[in-house]
Amino acid sequence: MNDIRVGGAGRAVRFLGAVGIVGLVLVALLLWGVPEYGRYQVRANAANEIQVNELRIQQTEQLVQVEKQKAQIRIVDAEGIAKSQQIINATLTDRYLQHEAIQAQTTMANSPNHTTIYIPSGNNGIPLVKTVDESTQDKSK
DSSP states (O other): OHHHHHHHHHHHHHHHHHHHHHHHHHHHHHHHHHHHHHHHHHHHHHHHHHHHHHHHHHHHHHHHHHHHHHHHHHHHHHHHHHHHHHHHHHHOOHHHHHHHHHHHHHHHHHOSSOOOOOOOOSGGGOOOSOOOOHHHHHHHO
């Protein structure tokens, strides 16, 4: 009976030794694959960074387009204002200015809350807006 126990114990030791060796081989294979995983991860990170940079470039290009459109809108607005000023200046007369000045004075005079008094002192009763005559200043220089 002692032979059976010794033989059974020997088998158990061999089995445990074989399991230990297989376990070590598996651990070695897993550790050997880690650097490969690291390389793949580096490649994946580089590819992701390229995609992120492309998205940033697209966003910047869109912002540039938006700013160009805003600039075009401002240019069109300025052109419209310039045209309206040309039309007004072409049709603006002294009589119309006198009419507008009288209307403003009448409105202020009829207002319950007014403290400003306009004194007609210019030609045709229009208040003076520009008090310096450029032609006399040029002669004095």
